[in-house]
Amino acid sequence: MSSRKPAVGVAPFADRLLAWYDVHGRNHLPWQTPRSAYRVWLSEVMLQQTQVATVIPYFERFVARFPDFRSLADADIDEVLALWAGLGYYARGRNLHAAAKQVVSLHRGEMPNDLEAVQALPGVGRSTAAAILAQAFGARHAILDGNVKRVLARHAAVGGWPGTPKVAEQLWAISERLLPTTRLADYTQAIMDLGATLCTARAPACARCPVAADCIAYRDDRVSAFPAPKPAKARPYRRATLLLVENAHGAILIERRPPTGIWGGLWSLPVAAEGESADELLRQRHGIRVEPLDTLPAFRHAFTHFELELTPLVCALIDNDEVPAEVHERPEQRWLTIGPRSDAALAGIGLPAPVLGFLSRRYALNATHDTSTPDPCPAPSTASSSGSKPKASRVRQSPATLASASTSKSRNRPGPNGSRTRPG
Numbered sequence: 001m002s003s004r005k006p007a008v009g010v011a012p013f014a015d016r017l018l019a020w021y022d023v024h025g026r027n028h029l030p031w032q033t034p035r036s037a038y039r040v041w042l043s044e045v046m047l048q049q050t051q052v053a054t055v056i057p058y059f060e061r062f063v064a065r066f067p068d069f070r071s072l073a074d075a076d077i078d079e080v081l082a083l084w085a086g087l088g089y090y091a092r093g094r095n096l097h098a099a100a101k102q103v104v105s106l107h108r109g110e111m112p113n114d115l116e117a118v119q120a121l122p123g124v125g126r127s128t129a130a131a132i133l134a135q136a137f138g139a140r141h142a143i144l145d146g147n148v149k150r151v152l153a154r155h156a157a158v159g160g161w162p163g164t165p166k167v168a169e170q171l172w173a174i175s176e177r178l179l180p181t182t183r184l185a186d187y188t189q190a191i192m193d194l195g196a197t198l199c200t201a202r203a204p205a206c207a208r209c210p211v212a213a214d215c216i217a218y219r220d221d222r223v224s225a226f227p228a229p230k231p232a233k234a235r236p237y238r239r240a241t242l243l244l245v246e247n248a249h250g251a252i253l254i255e256r257r258p259p260t261g262i263w264g265g266l267w268s269l270p271v272a273a274e275g276e277s278a279d280e281l282l283r284q285r286h287g288i289r290v291e292p293l294d295t296l297p298a299f300r301h302a303f304t305h306f307e308l309e310l311t312p313l314v315c316a317l318i319d320n321d322e323v324p325a326e327v328h329e330r331p332e333q334r335w336l337t338i339g340p341r342s343d344a345a346l347a348g349i350g351l352p353a354p355v356l357g358f359l360s361r362r363y364a365l366n367a368t369h370d371t372s373t374p375d376p377c378p379a380p381s382t383a384s385s386s387g388s389k390p391k392a393s394r395v396r397q398s399p400a401t402l403a404s405a406s407t408s409k410s411r412n413r414p415g416p417n418g419s420r421t422r423p424g
């Protein structure tokens with residue numbers, strides 16, 4: 001195979017790649033100057049499942065507010081998640097905070113220079129740990145993110161889906177064999193850049209590729225056959241009701257979501273799972289009684305493992321004249337007054353992008369950070385345009401759980417250009 005042994009008269013893979021990188025590589029990314037372990041780690045976590053262009057503004061805001069492990073470890077999780085909001089995959093934001101605390105408590109605030117210790121940090125898998133050490137310290141470790149898998153699967157014509165342990169093992173072995181002995185930081189960036197900019201998923205530019213001379217897939221005109229796609233599996237579809245509770249003071253109810261499950265730890269409008277009674281949920285969780293007023297058109301949001309159709313239901317507090325706005329303030333709930341400055345207030349809270357998008361549309365706000373705009377879809381048959389009480393919200397049934405951990409994809413679909421298509 002070409003990745004195992006350079007063809008006669010062809011320079012080693014790493015030499016060709018580095019020569020290309022010196023001219024065409026991305027060597028002015030914000031986390032490369034200065035290339036501290038903290039900045040490299042932060043960028044690596046942000047780049048999991050997200051493209052470089054998307055990450056850059058988030059990275060810059062993050063390091064401006066949290067310049068090192070200690071400042072991040074000392075921060076309130078709400079502030080961390082607010083800065084993360086819009087990047088999706090919120091477990092990464094929570095892991096980032098937990099990892100900073102671990103670095104401070106176990107490693108005196110310095111990134112350890114040891115693969116095992118780095119891999120033990122929350123949210124850091126084998127490839128991410130290797131990328132951090134290679135780029136921050138020039139350590140000799142192979143990486144295998146989604147882009148690198150694609151490059152190596154094509155170059156060596158490795159069949160099978162890289163998600164299977166057997167194929168992944170083959171690719172790890174190749175990645176290790178190709179490592180140079182010097183310039184590990186540049187090499188690591190170079191092989192990621194090759195996958196992100198030339199050996200892309202949909203339009204590989206083989207004619208300009210520095211390792212085309214011994215690429216088996218290219219030689220055999222079978223580039224599109226590698227890597228083999230993940231075996232198809234239908235993505236389940238779920239429905240839920242987004243509860244917009246307004247009181248007489250013009251405030252809306254938000255709650256902090258449980259730490260696990262969708263939008264874990266973020267503030268959100270309450271969400272009733274399909275079949276779950278809105279009245280019951282609000283009474284039990286927030287001690288309030290409501291009257292459904294209006295069902296709004298549903299919209300969809302895509303998660304990694306399922307699609308969610310959210311139907312907003314506007315509710316009014318019953319006897320709310322007797323309920324001052326502050327009466328129900330509890331640690332896990334807030335009443336937010338919607339007014340002229342609400343856009344800034346909402347953006348600062350760290351609401352999930354589709355919820356922020358919905359509120360922005362409903363109240364004609366200008367959210368100050370990037371929100372994903374869910375694809376509109378027709379309201380479901382149970383939803384009426386106005387004044388009805390949807391059956392699903394009035395009948396108590398076993399709630400379908402929304403708590404299975406999953407990851408938002410509305411703005412972070414794995415992309416061919418610069419995204420890390422698999423975390424870890």
Ligand code: SF4
Nearest residue numbers: 199206209212215218
């Ligand atoms: S020649 Fe084409 S398929 Fe082979 S590594 Fe280069 S870009 Fe990828």
